[in-house]
Amino acid sequence: MVGFAILIFLFLGSVEGFSTSSQPCTFDQTKMCKPALATALFSTVSFLLGGITSVVSGFLGMKIATYANARTTLEARKGVGKAFITAFRSGAVMGFLLAANGLLVLFITINLFKLYYGDDWGGLFEAITGYGLGGSSMALFGRVGGGIYTKAADVGADLVGKVERNIPEDDPRNPAVIADNVGDNVGDIAGMGSDLFGSYAESSCAALVVASISSFGINHEMTPMLYPLIVSSVGILVCLITTLFATDFFEIKAVKEIEPALKKQLIISTVLMTLGIAIVSWIALPSSFTIFNFGTQKVVKNW
Structure with missing residues (x-):
């Protein structure tokens, strides 16, 4: 993640030759906006915040799923209604946590960046776009890494269990089944949570950029x-x-x-x-x- 952040800083900063002087705004040439170096720096910070929030969302999702699996199994002994409520509430907690974390961090970041950018809404939300990119970058690793891990464990469990030992699929006597379940948790829970967070953050940042070039952005509403x-x-x-x-x-x-x-x-x-x-x-x-x-x-x- 740090390597990607460094690349983003170098690419954005090199657009204007790491200039530290103010530039005319893109959508209003009569006004001066913050220098490119500042945009590169704040974009890098927002990228790191998005990546960290995405990782935290995925980690909390895995913790919730781990506890929910056991509790849903126990509640299933009392009936399908109890099991459904436990599973549904567990999924709802993860969804609320993901959306609330993303919204809270994004709102705090906007207010902190505003201390420097002031009324330069275009520059502010241009720097904020790194937040969504950071979330999507971490989601990529969660999805791909979890998918590779779970598929390797799945194939290994099938080869050893079905071919060599002639035992059914997902049999508890096969240790590779545990690794397969762990891979499912990483790819389908942590990866999906990070992916949803990335989509949520990107769509919010894109809408904020559109707002920054509108008339109520110019009027500072x-x-x-x-x-x-x-x-x-x-x-x-x-x-x-x-x-x-x-x-x-x-x-x-x-x-x-x-x-x-x-x-x-x-x-x-x-x-x-x-x-x-x-x-x-x-x-x-x-x-x-x-x-x-x-x-x-x-x-x-x-x-």
């Missing part, structure tokens, strides 16, 4: 600028409410009731999120604003 983060916050609240429908308001008593319960989750969350986005958009965004595209203005309205 903070609330519309952070509209993508507000939408993410509403999503966390909506998912929290939706989770209660599956675990508290309705009880699962048979296996055939699991799929309808998950469909209800999808429908309820879609309806609530649609209403939430509409309300937030009406409150946070102005009635009309302008997106700047290298001198060409594109007027956008909220209807």
Whole structure:
């Protein structure tokens, strides 16, 4: 991760020859923006923060999954409903933790960087884009590394168990089965968690960059600028409410009731999120604003 951070710093800094003097802004030539060296430095810092947050999300996901597997097995003795609630809540905890960590670190990073950039929103969010890149970079290693590990363990377990010892697949007498399960945990839990975090961070950073070149970015309006983060916050609240429908308001008593319960989750969350986005958009965004595209203005309205 440190090696990638050094490369990012060298590439971004070399764009303007590691200049320490202010440059005309890309979307407004009448204003002066921060030097390229500062953008390279802050982009590197945000890259490291994104990578660290991604690793932490993957690690916490593995810890949650490890405890959840054992507890779900024990609850399954009491019935499918208890097992479903335990498994569902465990997955929800990982999802909330991932989204909350990403949102919290991103919000803190923006406020810290703002102490230096001030009203230079374009430079600020250009530096913030390294956050999403860091998350995706760590997700790559989690996915690929976990996939290679679990496939090697899977093939080894099959060769030894089925071919040489003639025992069934996933038999506890085969030690390689444990390694296969560990690989599944790394690739499917840690890798997936880091991957989801990377996608979440990248989409948020991309939306922030678009906001930075809009008219409310030029006018220094903070609330519309952070509209993508507000939408993410509403999503966390909506998912929290939706989770209660599956675990508290309705009880699962048979296996055939699991799929309808998950469909209800999808429908309820879609309806609530649609209403939430509409309300937030009406409150946070102005009635009309302008997106700047290298001198060409594109007027956008909220209807």
